[in-house]
Amino acid sequence: MALTGGVVRRLFHGAVDSLLESSYVRRRLWRAWGPIVASRDPAFRADVGLLSVPERYRNALGGCGRRCQTTGPAPIFVTARFRSGSTFLWQIFRNIPQCTAYYEPLNERRWFLQRAGDQGIDPTHVGVDDYAKEYAGLSGLDGIFSKDWAFDALYMDTWNADSRLFSYIRTLIDNAQGRAVLQFNRIDFRLPWLRAQFPQAKILHLYRDPREQWMSVQSRTAPVPLDYQCTEGSDLNLFYTLEWARDLRTVFPFLDPVDAGHPYAVHYMLWRLSYSFGACFGDISVAYEDLCTRFFDTMSEIGNNLEIEMPDLQTLSTLNHGTITERWRGYAPIEWYREIERECDRKMAAFFDHTGTREARA
Template sequence: MSLKGQLKRQLMGFVQRLQQSEELRLYANRKAHDYDVIRKAGLYQPSPYGEVETPRREGGGQASPIFITGRFRSGSTLLWNLFRNLPGHKAFYEPFNERRWFDPMRRGEHTDTTHRGVTDYWAEYQNLESLTALYNEDWIRYRLYMSETCFDYRMKRFVDTLVSSSEERAVLQFNRVDFRLPWLRANYPYARIVHVYRNPRDQWCSSLRNEGDYPASAMSGSGFVDHFYLGVWARDLVRQFPFLADYDSHHRYYLFYMVWKLSYCFGVHYSDISVAMESLTENPSTCMADVLVAIGADPAILGEADLTFVKPVTSRWQDYADDAWFSRIEQEGEAVIREFFQGVVR
């Protein structure tokens, strides 16, 4: 037998042994959950003896919490900072972030200089070190889609802890729940969700940091620096959106736009209000008044807030490529997404 044949035989034997191993079976089962029918069946019954009953945790006890959802570089930090300046609100910045704002030893001290009016992200996490035992960094890269019936006990406890940690109304600003909104809606039906979005062309340019490193003339992903986890999102979401795998031969704006549009569809569908970053920066008082009405708050509290740090944003996409270039890619992506959502025979 040739060396190639021997290697092939050994490799096949290894794969067969691996398939039969308990370790691989456990790994596969942990990644591919199958409990939707069970969770919907209403099987739970209280213990007949009572001693093992766990006290039921309610959602805060004060006003309903507010969840902000937005993509990276969408204006979500600006919206968080606006709520941070409102009386009666306690705004938590990106709870799932790997910097772990609740851990003084892990979070560091630096802030993004493009975040106007922000000197720290962690003040609201003071005395919440107990979150360390609940936090799971896998939340930033796995199971980025969660349906109504998905189960993550630690994530639920983590969010519960933040919601109930203050007498003020809790505001949680997320950049990683775009496709977990079904789960949030199911687990927090009393919550109000605010969706912020931005022109995808400007958002793309903002995500590059240095546009010259990856120009419009690029023919593939070569030279693209993935500052905001685009590849991570595509790899994890391909199970729900299989067309996200077909991007290798495209300019990366194609993949960016696909994820942006999917996120936008989810945000509009599940949120109480959707707000454009452009509107938020051009007229923050009027825009925030609309947001407050939508979430059941009194717009009069804006009179006590300092909004002077809000400045209009300058559109930059025309410096990157012309309208025809962007439109061609967007139209290609739109055709796929439209067929995905509307092409099912009912």
């Protein structure tokens, strides 16, 4: 028997109601949209501030401090995009005796559960034979860790709340021997939250030429054709470029891959955003090219800024296997890049002209 329009509507409405009553669906909706809704600035925030606890109660109450204050040396957070030389920088800190350098703490591979020989070392990570030794004895972190951190809610502002992420990072800091160094590839758009939660930390921002980085992003797949156009179903192995854009487009609509067109446009806009976040919230920004070609001067600048005593830089320089190339010139004509970059710059400028920007540190 044919269904009438009224019956179809009732069935549809019933199905929607059932979905919305599901705790699983509600959790997923909050995961996707809650941080975006919460990031808006309700009027009451302009009228009410968090006041201090009255003096007479402070001795009896245990939670009156301002954010996270650690008892040891200030941790160092390294923020960088994928394929920007961050593994090289991590190796350097790993070889500084007073540091415990954690490799990619938000990586879905959960290094605290990895065993020697099971880690699948990336052959481009010259000199690396394991990623996980600093995580030894921390298997209990599995009860805190969330795989969602690698792909979901990649944008976090100062008003976001994620007590599990806070506890995870705090546990790593507290278990470090000496100074904790956390090398992130998944924190750049969470830097406002990270800075607010760990105000005493030092943030080191690493970046790389976006065109050359694009060539490295394609290292696990055949080169993307120059006339390729993204669709909603595009599934290219580009170090999560499209996956990140789909998550972040709820905050930055211009990142929608379908509207962006070629994946390089998505990559370039992510690069520009990441650079802006790093320059605004970091204590020092370092170019990968300078780390390779001006190693001694650059490492001295890092040491002075982060207030860390560097060991013999001549010894550390043996870790420097970086070479500066221009492979991007063999991928496409220079005008092809410029045309895409100009259009991306136009879109982003229009967006930020309307939303306002935070200036980079002086």
